[in-house]
Amino acid sequence: MKLLAIDPGQTMSAYVLWDTDKQTGEPGHIENEKMCEFLSLPSFREGVIAKVGLVVIERIRSYGQQVGNDTLETCEWVGRFEQAAKGVTLPVWKIPRSDVLKAFSIEKKGADRWLKECMVERFGMAHKRSKSGSLTVPGWSDHNFAALGVAVLAEERMTR
Numbered sequence: 001m002k003l004l005a006i007d008p009g010q011t012m013s014a015y016v017l018w019d020t021d022k023q024t025g026e027p028g029h030i031e032n033e034k035m036c037e038f039l040s041l042p043s044f045r046e047g048v049i050a051k052v053g054l055v056v057i058e059r060i061r062s063y064g065q066q067v068g069n070d071t072l073e074t075c076e077w078v079g080r081f082e083q084a085a086k087g088v089t090l091p092v093w094k095i096p097r098s099d100v101l102k103a104f105s106i107e108k109k110g111a112d113r114w115l116k117e118c119m120v121e122r123f124g125m126a127h128k129r130s131k132s133g134s135l136t137v138p139g140w141s142d143h144n145f146a147a148l149g150v151a152v153l154a155e156e157r158m159t160r
Helices: 032-040 042-046 069-087 097-103 111-123 142-159
Strands: 002-007 012-019 024-031 052-059 092-096
Touching: 002 142, 012 032, 012 142, 024 032, 024 142, 032 069, 052 069, 052 097, 052 142, 069 092, 092 097, 092 142, 097 111, 097 142, 111 142
Parallel strands: 002 052, 052 092
Antiparallel strands: 002 012, 012 024
16 A cells, blocks of 8 residues: 655655655655645546555654744644645544654654654665764655654554
């Protein structure tokens, strides 16, 4: 089965099309309007990206902190993505980032870096390390790794 995992943003979102059988993912970035159009097409469910059985979106939570307009706009996009996917009868899960970090034993400080390290190690991804120690994987951004973390956690929850 394939999962479409989305790390939503204010105007653009990162995604990973995760193949649970092959344990591989195709990363990308797309404008939010186009993501909504894409999700709402009947051909999405039946076409080239067929066999997507689940859309998983990183859920935004405030945890009692103040949030700004950018965050609120991103929240609105989460709802629009969910509505578009459900319009073509795709199930949608929303998983908070805190659940992803907890599942992979990652502290909030430096979370992006450690999530990337965890995923690279887990899946043996080809990577480069700079002199400063930061990790790069060709074709993958930190936002793609956030989406990958959501996909992997969703897969683990499906198999429990």
